[in-house]
Structure formats: C-alpha cells, structure tokens
C-alpha cells in the first residue's frame with residue numbers, strides 16, 4: 069500500500085474529515101500536526117492555499133481540499149463509502165456540497181466576539197438544522213445518512229456536529245432537541261470511534277483553549293479547570 073501523510077492543525081474540522089475517511093478505510097497513515105502560527109516551509113511548498121489538510125502520498129503527490137481528498141480515497145481504497153446507485157450518489161454529493169454552509173451556520177456562535185453577534189449566530193442554527201432534518205427524513209431510518217451504511221456524508225458532517233456538541237457543553241441552547249432525526253444522527257456519529265482523532269476530553273480542552281485564545285464571547289462561560297490540589 070502507498071505511504072500516506074496527513075498534515076494537520078490539531079483542531080481543524082476539515083482535517084478531521086479526511087482523518088475519518090482514512091480511519092473508516094483502515095488506512096495506515098502518519099498524522100503530522102503543525103502549528104497554524106508557524107507553518108514550515110516544506111508545508112507551504114505543498115499547500116497551494118497554505119491550508120490544512122494536505123494528504124501527501126508516497127512523498128510525491130500532495131492532495132488538498134478535504135472533499136477532494138475524501139473522494140480520492142473513496143475511488144482508490146475499499147470499502148466504497150459512496151452509494152452504488154448514481155442517483156443516491158448525486159444526492160450524497162449534493163449534501164456534502166452543503167457542508168461549508170452548515171459548518172458556518174452551526175459553529176458561528178463560537179466565533180462571535182460579543183453578545184449581539186452570539187445571539188444572532190445562535191438564531192441561525194435552526195435554519196441549518198432544519199435543512200438536514202428534512203434531508204434525513206427523506207433518506208430513511210438511519211442511524212447514518214444513508215441508513216445502515218456509513219458514507220462520505222457522515223464523515224463530512226461529524227466534525228461539525230462534534231463542534232456543536234462542544235459549544236453546547238459550554239453554553240447550552242438546546243437547539244438540536246427540536247430535530248429528532250438530526251439528534252439521533254449526531255449521537256450515532258459522535259459514538260463512532262472513527263470520528264475522533266483524539267480522546268474526547270483532550271480534544272474538548274484543545275477546542276476550549278482555541279476559544280479562550282480567540283477571546284470569543286462564549287469563552288467567558290468556560291468553567292475554569294479545578295486546581296489539582298482541590
């Protein structure tokens with residue numbers, strides 16, 4: 069098998085999407101985390117937009133854009149995660165096209181810098197949730213997007229449903245409670261081992277550190293960790 073290197077920032081959801089596909093296909097890969105504020109020259113030379121993820125194959129090919137990486141892996145390594153039926157495949161691709169809109173709708177509250185921005189962002193979340201709820205209803209019974217078979221759609225949404233869950237742990241809004249299909253899908257994805265690149269508690273700490281560093285509005289609701297002596 070080829071040699072795979074996934075270049076990453078530890079908390080990047082787009083990297084997580086590529087890592088999920090690698091794990092679902094049981095592909096051995098080197099996971100190399102670099103610092104966003106100190107991107108090495110070798111990385112800048114292989115990443116046209118200076119962004120992660122980059123999937124480096126056999127030290128010679130560099131693929132970028134998480135969707136392109138996921139599609140490439142699906143075309144080259146079994147099991148096939150895209151549905152065999154062309155209509156279903158088109159439906160799946162249409163919903164992976166919606167991921168960037170869903171991502172910004174669902175995680176914008178983590179970027180808001182003041183209460184007004186936060187409230188506006190929170191008010192937008194049900195719009196994105198409603199779209200997915202209706203899509204899931206059409207797709208059938210779950211637990212995954214296409215039913216029993218795990219797909220690239222699942223790998224694409226899992227990182228953002230995880231971030232929504234982490235934001236809810238800081239300041240609950242209960243938004244997902246009104247969307248039972250989406251909630252069940254999220255629960256199934258968050259319970260699946262391939263979703264996680266790090267132990268959940270460790271990753272939640274990293275995510276919270278990012279919010280604190282950014283001084284997002286929501287960061288003030290993060291409870292201070294207990295002193296070890298307590």
Ligand SMILES: N[C@@H](CCC(=O)N[C@@H](CS)C(=O)NCC(=O)O)C(=O)O
Pocket residue numbers: 077079080081082083117118119120121132133134135
């Ligand atoms: N559309 C890209 C998005 C990748 C992306 O935005 N990566 C972020 C980290 S999560 C990045 O590298 N940002 C660095 C920058 O914008 O300079 C994908 O799906 O791979």
